[in-house]
Amino acid sequence: MLISWVVLSIAIIAEVAGSTLLMKTEQFTRLIPTVGTLLLYGIAFYCLSLSLRHIPLGIAYSVWAGVGIVLTVISGVVIFQQRLDIAAVVGVSLIIIGVMVINLLSSTSTH
Structure with a gap:
């Protein structure tokens, strides 16, 4: 299970690594970042x-997507110096809360 x-x-x-590298593909015109992105998405x-x-x-899927979104947002802020407005911070916070509710309170989630 673990x-x-x-x-x-x-x-x-x-x-998250694939999504971050996606920025470097320049719309899939650069070979190495494109191959790296596709390989990471495959993994x-x-x-x-x-x-x-x-x-x-x-x-x-909800944990994968939710945690992936949060980490990708952090990646954008840290690596690409993207800025978040208050609505983005609230939205990302709600995603974190949703993943926590699923994992802590749902009997559907298996641990």
Whole structure:
């Protein structure tokens, strides 16, 4: 069971890295970043599929997407100096709260 959460974490990290590298592809006109992005997305989806052995699809996908969104936003702020307005901060905060509610309170989530 724990291994499924570890594999899901790897999927999240690969997806965030792929999304971050996507900025460097320049609309898929640069070969190395494009190949890296596609490879990282492939790893992300493969690991996500492996995590589904013990984690329900809806839970795995919501955690993958929610945590991925938050980490990608942080990546944009830290690496690309993108700025967030108050609406973006509130929205990202709601995503974090949603993932926490699923994991802490839902009986659907398996730990």
